[in-house]
Amino acid sequence: MTDLTALTIAEARDQLKAKAITATELTGAYIQAIENANDALNIYVAQTPEKALEMAKTSDARLATGQAGALEGIPLGIKDLFGTEGVHTQAGSHILDGFKPHYESTVTANLWADGAVMLGKLNMDEFAMGSSNETSFYGPVKNPWRANGSNMDLVPGGSSGGSAAAVAAHLCAGATATDTGGSIRQPAAFTGTVGIKPTYGRCSRWGIVAFASSLDQAGPIARDVRDAAILLKSMASVDPKDTTSVDIAVPDYEAAIGKPLAGIKIGIPKEYRVEGMPEEIEKLWQQGIAWLKDAGASIVDISLPHTKYALPAYYIVAPAEASSNLARYDGVRYGLRVPGKDIVDMYEKTRATGFGEEVKRRVMIGTYVLSAGYYDAYYLKAQKVRTLIKKDFEDAFHAGVHAILTPATPSAAFGIADQDMAADPVKMYLNDIFTVTVNMAGLPGIAIPAGLDAKGLPLGLQLIGRPFDEETLFQAGYVIEQAAGKFTAPKWW
Amino acid sequence: MSVDVSTVKRVAHLARIAVSEADVERMTGQLNAILGFVEQLDEVNVEGVEPMTSVTPIAMKKRRDEVDDGGKAADIVANAPIHEENFFVVPKVVE
Numbered sequence: 001m002t003d004l005t006a007l008t009i010a011e012a013r014d015q016l017k018a019k020a021i022t023a024t025e026l027t028g029a030y031i032q033a034i035e036n037a038n039d040a041l042n043i044y045v046a047q048t049p050e051k052a053l054e055m056a057k058t059s060d061a062r063l064a065t066g067q068a069g070a071l072e073g074i075p076l077g078i079k080d081l082f083g084t085e086g087v088h089t090q091a092g093s094h095i096l097d098g099f100k101p102h103y104e105s106t107v108t109a110n111l112w113a114d115g116a117v118m119l120g121k122l123n124m125d126e127f128a129m130g131s132s133n134e135t136s137f138y139g140p141v142k143n144p145w146r147a148n149g150s151n152m153d154l155v156p157g158g159s160s161g162g163s164a165a166a167v168a169a170h171l172c173a174g175a176t177a178t179d180t181g182g183s184i185r186q187p188a189a190f191t192g193t194v195g196i197k198p199t200y201g202r203c204s205r206w207g208i209v210a211f212a213s214s215l216d217q218a219g220p221i222a223r224d225v226r227d228a229a230i231l232l233k234s235m236a237s238v239d240p241k242d243t244t245s246v247d248i249a250v251p252d253y254e255a256a257i258g259k260p261l262a263g264i265k266i267g268i269p270k271e272y273r274v275e276g277m278p279e280e281i282e283k284l285w286q287q288g289i290a291w292l293k294d295a296g297a298s299i300v301d302i303s304l305p306h307t308k309y310a311l312p313a314y315y316i317v318a319p320a321e322a323s324s325n326l327a328r329y330d331g332v333r334y335g336l337r338v339p340g341k342d343i344v345d346m347y348e349k350t351r352a353t354g355f356g357e358e359v360k361r362r363v364m365i366g367t368y369v370l371s372a373g374y375y376d377a378y379y380l381k382a383q384k385v386r387t388l389i390k391k392d393f394e395d396a397f398h399a400g401v402h403a404i405l406t407p408a409t410p411s412a413a414f415g416i417a418d419q420d421m422a423a424d425p426v427k428m429y430l431n432d433i434f435t436v437t438v439n440m441a442g443l444p445g446i447a448i449p450a451g452l453d454a455k456g457l458p459l460g461l462q463l464i465g466r467p468f469d470e471e472t473l474f475q476a477g478y479v480i481e482q483a484a485g486k487f488t489a490p491k492w493w
Numbered sequence: 494m495s496v497d498v499s500t501v502k503r504v505a506h507l508a509r510i511a512v513s514e515a516d517v518e519r520m521t522g523q524l525n526a527i528l529g530f531v532e533q534l535d536e537v538n539v540e541g542v543e544p545m546t547s548v549t550p551i552a553m554k555k556r557r558d559e560v561d562d563g564g565k566a567a568d569i570v571a572n573a574p575i576h577e578e579n580f581f582v583v584p585k586v587v588e
Contacts, residue, residue, distance in 0.1 A: 102568040201549045214548060243554050244547075312531040323508060330509070332581050337574035343584045344509070352511035360510055364520060365527055367508040368496065377494070378531070383544035385537050390545065425523055426530045442548030467549065 004029035005170040009074050009227040012173060016063055016073045023059035023073025026173075027052050027117050030075045034119065034171050040493040041142045043166045045080055046088035047120040055117040062115060071234050072115030077172035079163050080121045081128055082108050082218075083207040091209040092124040092136040092159075095354025096335040105207025106239045107176060107218045114234045119172050123162030126356045127326065128183055128211045131431035132414075132421070133161025135358040140416050143191060144169040144489035147455035151492075154413040154457070157187030157431070163221045164191040168489050174222040174231050178208060180215045181314055182409075182435025185447035188221050189408035189460030192449040192487035194228045194477070195221040197435075199468045200442035201246035203232075204239035212321035213244075215314075215439040224486060225448065225478045229253035232470065248468055256471035257478045261297040264476065267401035268299060271307035272434055274410060280453045281407045288405055288450055288461045291483040292476060302401060304392040309385050310437040311429060316369050316382035317440075322359075323366025329354060361425060390441040393464070403472050406434050408447040408460035438464050446473040450484045458487050494532070495525045 004026050007015065015021045031049045038044050052075060059073035083089050083101040090096035104112070112118070125135040132155035133141040141161040143154040145168065156165040160177035164187035167175050177184045179197035188195030196219045203218040210216060220231035233253050239245040268289060273282070293299050331337035331350030338353045340346035355363065369378035396404065410433055414421070421428045438445040443464055450461040461480060465473045496504070501521045505512040512520065547553070570576040 099572050102565075102571055199549075201551070240554070240556065244549070245554075246549055246551055247554070306537070309534060309537055312533045315527060315531050316534075327509075331574060332583055333570075334572035335574070340584070343586050345511075346584055347509040348506075348511035351509055355510065361520070361523055361527070363508050363510065364501070364504050364524060368500075368504045368524070368528075371504065371507060374494075380544050381534055381537075381539060382531075383546075384539035384542040385534055386545040386548075387542050388537065388539070390548070424526060426526055429530075440548075 005033050007173070008223050009173050009230050012074060017068065023056040023063065023117065024053065026073060027056035027075050030119055030172060037169060037171055037493050041144065041165060041169060042139055043123055043141055043162045043169065043171055044077070044120045045090070045092070045123050045138045045162070048087055048118055052117050052119050059115050059117060069113065069115030070230070071111060073117060074115070074173050075117040075119050076111060077119050077122045077163060077166040077175040078108055079160055079176050079178060080124050081178050081209045082176055083209070084108055084118065084121065088121050089209070091128070092126045092138060093354065093359070094137040094336060094356070095329045095351070099334050103207055106204035106237065106241060107208065107235045110237050111234050116234070122166055122175060125159035125161065126359050127209065127322070128159035128178055128180055129322070129358050129362055130158040131182070131186055131428055133158040134416065135356050137356060141165045142416070143413050144493070145191060145413060145457055146492060147457055153416045155190070155416050157190035157413065159183040160187050160221060164188055164193050164195065167191070167193045167221050167223055169493070174220055174227055176218060176235065177221045178216060178218050179439065180211050180318060181439050182432035184219050184221060185435045185445055185462060186409050186431055188447040190413040190458065192458035192489065193221050193223060194225050194446065194448055195219065196228050196232060196446040196470065196473065197438065197444060198232060198236060198470055199444045201244050202236045202468065202470070204237060204242040204245045206239055206241040210325040212318040213325060214321060215318060225474055225481045226254060226257055228446070229257060229474045246468070251471060253470060253474050256475045259475050261292060261295040261476060261479060264297045264402045264472065265400050266292050266297045266299050266476070267302035267396050267404040269302050269304045269307065269404060269406060271304050272406040274433065277410050281410065281459060284451050284459050284461065285405070285407050288480055291480055292405065295479040297476065300401065302396045302404070304396065304437070306385065306388045306392050307437055310389050310440050311433055313382040313385040313389070314436045314440060315365070315429060316378050317386065319362040319366035320370050320379050321366070323363045323370065326359070326363055386440050389437060393441045393443060397466050402466065403476055404464040406462045406464065408434060408462040410434065412453045412455070412457035412459055434462060443467060444470045444473055446477050448477045448480045449487050450480055452487060495528055496521060
């Protein structure tokens with residue numbers, strides 16, 4: 001029998017419907033693959049094989065009676081940030097030790113309602129703060145990709161490093177992820193997978209551990225553009241439990257795939273050509289432009305003048321919101337408690353032990369910029385800059401641009417425990433330089449694998465769309481995918 | 494702007510994070526690197542610009558002020574490190 005874990009979601013869906021395979025067989029193949037690979041790659045922080053087989057059995061019954069949902073019997077990995085009822089949910093943190101919610105996040109509930117099967121919870125940077133998956137309490141995830149002729153371990157990117165690595169290593173058919181500054185798109189680019197951060201308000205944030213509430217959005221990481229479209233259709237919804245969930249019906253994203261690009265105008269922003277960017281990335285970008293042009297799109301140069309201020313503004317807004325959101329981890333209501341001589345001492349010791357270095361750093365920055373006397377100089381100023389960043393995009397869209405093409409990241413995957421990045425937190429932050437603008441403006445963005453660098457590592461391109469126009473991203477992303485081909489990591493684990 | 498050791502200690506206390514002298518030393522350098530990075534924003538003229546309050550131009554939804562959930566105290570305390578009879582148990586707060 002062929003390897004069932006090699007099937008895309010679309011392929012598995014067809015075979016399940018045709019009764020060529022069963023959900024139990026498919027799920028069993030993934031459980032086996034995870035068992036064989038997880039010690040080497042450290043991707044799953046919690047495995048739920050019994051629950052998976054039970055869900056698969058239900059799916060098989062529904063498939064047999066013709067009641068199959070859109071994702072019936074499709075085994076998925078879930079980022080540890082999503083609340084899953086009765087199942088390990090710790091956001092990659094020590095401070096949430098033992099936390100098993102008594103509720104289910106709206107996004108995962110939507111997936112289960114459509115018949116998907118849960119394989120387990122995926123490793124991630126602690127509270128989604130990181131670009132390498134190294135801030136996880138559970139240790140770093142290894143990227144399934146290695147440079148040609150090298151056995152050096154590389155990071156899968158972050159914060160959704162476990163999600164991206166799981167999809168790349170075929171340890172799930174698709175994965176949920178979240179993106180606050182690039183946490184879906186950067187790991188997707190580092191692992192040769194497709195990741196889409198939808199428009200702010202498209203997926204409900206209810207039941208997802210909060211990092212920076214005005215920036216956080218859930219989205220899928222998948223093996224190809226079609227699978228990403230299938231997953232987003234199920235994840236997205238209008239949810240009364242999230243006041244920022246927008247009341248617009250979810251379209252059939254898959255229907256956008258294969259539509260011609262005639263009449264589509266793609267903007268190329270000159271500000272995304274940054275100093276020190278490798279020649280290969282510039283070349284890839286030019287290649288992407290050529291592919292879209294060949295497919296009938298018109299290409300225009302545009303300017304997004306406030307681009308360079310997005311990352312500094314983000315490092316005020318995101319930590320400020322995080323310091324407020326993470327105030328709830330006090331050793332009283334859930335997770336870790338470290339005893340102290342009085343209640344304040346208990347809080348301080350619990351948070352000192354429970355939070356990792358990067359989380360402490362961001363909570364401290366956030367507390368500082370929100371403290372008396374500094375609010376106007378930092379937070380208010382950053383929110384004004386954010387208005388300008390959004391206006392840059394609005395101007396481009398008003399001028400007729402349908403989508404914007406940029407590189408996804410300024411480099412390919414780097415090594416685990418990179419010395420330069422460890423010494424200077426700002427260096428790590430620069431990973432998100434091309435993705436963070438999208439969160440600041442609340443727009444949808446997709447990362448699509450577009451080629452390999454000279455060392456054989458994946459590189460991605462990013463398409464940025466108008467609010468709630470994910471369809472154009474799938475449409476144009478598919479054109480890039482058709483031209484570039486798909487990339488699978490050679491198995492070494 | 495930059496922070497000194499005493500500011501870092503004050504901020505750590507505000508954030509309720511216990512720090513050692515060595516932590517404070519290290520954090521001061523790292524926080525100053527980040528504050529130095531965000532200083533670029535001083536170049537931007539924001540006169541007359543409204544601060545962003547919502548990234549989507551959509552009015553926040555409202556619902557009737559009615560109880561539609563609740564009565565699940567046991568669920569609420571289930572994950573607490575210490576709880577008794579549906580109360581969270583904490584060290585003595587009032588003398």
